[in-house]
Amino acid sequence: MKKILITGGAGYIGSHTAVALVNSGYEPVIIDNFSNSEKSTVAGLNKICGREISCYEVDCLDRSAVERVFLDNDFSGVIHFAAFKAVGESTRLPLKYYSNNIDSLLILLETMSKFGVKDIVFSSSCTVYGQPEILPVKESTPRQLAESPYGNTKKICEDILVDYIKSGADSRIVSLRYFNPVGAHPSGEIGELPLGVPNNLVPFITQTGAGLRKKLTVFGDKYNTPDGTCVRDYIHVMDLAEAHVKSLEYLFQQKNNFYDLFNVGTGNGNTVLEVIKTFEKVSGQPLNYEIGLRREGDIEKVWADTEKINNVLGWEAKYSLEDSLRDSWNWQLKLGKK
């Protein structure tokens, strides 16, 4: 069975990707420093998979510890999720973000080279596009100045990967530009963990629905969109997870020294008010919200052109926004019961 290293594998997208890998006959091995994840996620993962998933408490910045994991395991590929990702925090602590997000990639690439592991899928973000002029956004759409140090680390890491392949590296790399990951595994055993007050829309909605937050504030309703609220491409985390498996299998078929990148979204955009209405439908209860001021740094509208990933990887999103919100709500209700 092919072993796949998942850095940050105890995180939201990493843990769901571990499930998708097991479902496709791979053996995931997780490293995570648990700085933004919990060990209960690994327990939930083991329950879904019906077996113990190998997990090392390792920081990707600890080169010798990372090398020890490579010594212990003969990896066929790597999926690199481990990174800090709070947009607001990154503007307050840029050096923490640059050193963590960039150095961890460099250490990983050097270790992969040392152990002859060629294939890596890198977790990037649609944030590199900023506010595109033309929508839907294609992979060829020019990247714009990053809105935050977090977004800039994603751009810089993509550039590192491109330069590394241009240098002739014996490696095969795919960058995946995620749109807005939402939802949870239908079992309710794993999902997005609410560490502190959620920045993201859907966890704030489900916590409001569960009575943990008094009210949702909609950050502005005077944008140039169908109902004045911002538009995003909300993709179910299980669809996103599957895109990682397809990317690995695509890499396994390529010649050496290879790079490609894909948008990973549904191809549809939904406004904030549409998300709220969909949540009210799946939860069967009204959501307490008010319209407030715009949030600094928010872009108005973005959604993916998914033609490339559909055609090249044979992947497309299967879950709807309703499915995503139903699974997020189911996860919140389980959390609330703990």
Ligand code: WQD
């Ligand atoms: C979505 C919409 C808000 C909260 C961020 C990162 C991006 C990626 C995904 C890591 C926006 C509105 C939100 C609230 C609201 N993260 N909103 N009230 O900003 O599109 O993307 O998360 O890769 O890099 O930038 O996601 O969920 O924060 O916001 O009205 O309490 O919901 O204004 O329009 P965003 P989000």
